[in-house]
Amino acid sequence: MNEILFYSLAALTLGCGLLVVANPFSRNPVTSAMFLVMTILSLAGLFVLLGAFFLAAVQVIVYAGAVIVLFLFVIMLMGSHELPRRAFHWLLAAAACLVTGALAALLLRLLSALKTQPPAVGAPVEGGTALLGRLLFTDYLLPFEVVSVVLLVAMVGVIVLSRKEAA
Amino acid sequence: MNGPTLEHYLVFSALLFCIGLYGMLTRRNLIAMLMSVELVLNAAALNFVAFHHFLFPGDSGGAVFPIFIIAVAAAEAAVALAIFIALFRHQQHLDVQQSDSLKG
Numbered sequence: 001m002n003e004i005l006f007y008s009l010a011a012l013t014l015g016c017g018l019l020v021v022a023n024p025f026s027r028n029p030v031t032s033a034m035f036l037v038m039t040i041l042s043l044a045g046l047f048v049l050l051g052a053f054f055l056a057a058v059q060v061i062v063y064a065g066a067v068i069v070l071f072l073f074v075i076m077l078m079g080s081h082e083l084p085r086r087a088f089h090w091l092l093a094a095a096a097c098l099v100t101g102a103l104a105a106l107l108l109r110l111l112s113a114l115k116t117q118p119p120a121v122g123a124p125v126e127g128g129t130a131l132l133g134r135l136l137f138t139d140y141l142l143p144f145e146v147v148s149v150v151l152l153v154a155m156v157g158v159i160v161l162s163r164k165e166a167a
Numbered sequence: 168m169n170g171p172t173l174e175h176y177l178v179f180s181a182l183l184f185c186i187g188l189y190g191m192l193t194r195r196n197l198i199a200m201l202m203s204v205e206l207v208l209n210a211a212a213l214n215f216v217a218f219h220h221f222l223f224p225g226d227s228g229g230a231v232f233p234i235f236i237i238a239v240a241a242a243e244a245a246v247a248l249a250i251f252i253a254l255f256r257h258q259q260h261l262d263v264q265q266s267d268s269l270k271g
Contacts, residue, residue: 002170010179017183021190021203029198036202043209050176050220055212055233062237067205067244074248075198078255089193096192100185107181111174135227136234143231147238154242161249164256 005049012042029075033068040064054129176217183210197254197261201247205240212236 016038023031040063047056136144183206190203212233219229255261258268 006171006175010175014179014182014186017186017206020206021186021194021199029196032199032202036205039206040209043213046176046179046213047216049171050216052216052220052230052233055216055230055237058234058237062241063205063209067241070244070248071198071202074251077252078261093193096189099192100189103188104181104185107185108178111177111181114174114177131227132230132234135231139227140231143235147235151238151242154246158245158249161246162252 002049006046009042009045009049013039013046016042030072033071033075036071037064037068040068054132173217173221176213176221180210180213180217183207183213195262195264197251197263198248200263201244201251205244208236208240 016035019035020032020039023035025031040059044056044059044064047053047059187203187206187210190206191200194200194203215229215233215236219226223229251261254266258266
């Protein structure tokens with residue numbers, strides 16, 4: 001059961017991910033954003049398979065709910081005109097294929113040599129929300145606060161950057 | 168057969184990482200490039216969760232760090248999109264190949 005779910009979700013994620021980066025049918029950024037939503041939703045399914053329920057919920061709410069909406073908002077703001085279809089950069093695509101393929105081959109070769117021990121027995125943490133919240137406010141208090149400052153700085157920076165200059 | 172193993176997840180996230188990298192290298196629209204970056208970040212987050220689930224189920228780091236990844240990715244997307252808006256106001260397009268006004 002788990003195996004079927006894993007393979008179908010993984011295939012869905014990889015297929016939609018491919019359609020995000022290289023869609024042969026459409027060059028419209030809105031289509032890419034929609035396939036990114038699909039990718040993120042199926043990744044959330046994989047998180048559920050791994051027992052990280054809270055993380056799956058955060059993934060759906062923050063990514064699919066907020067970040068993608070932001071993407072779509074900006075795309076709409078700029079007019080979702082398709083890029084003019086110019087000569088396809090064969091050299092660029094070939095170079096990118098070469099680099100990416102070499103990296104993939106290297107990673108897969110490394111992974112095939114990997115010998116993992118059976119899981120160390122311990123009390124599983126398994127993404128329980130209450131425990132995660134306690135961890136965030138005890139062991140990971142400093143990173144948590146730093147992330148809040150990062151978000152605040154990002155918010156102020158976005159307002160400054162996107163303001164009209166003429167004011 | 169008792170479900171997918173750690174290797175399954177690692178291979179999967181390596182492939183997702185490579186797809187994102189390919190998108191970053193080939194797309195010309197800045198927004199599409201940013202979407203590819205999101206794929207790469209998601210692959211990294213999945214690695215964290217997979218290692219946590221299979222190797223260190225008693226350790227808490229793998230459960231917490233993906234949350235930080237998501238938060239930082241959200242901040243990064245917001246800042247990048249604001250920069251894109253400023254750039255678009257300045258030059259009326261978002262094509263990286265044409266954004267060469269700093270070229271000597």
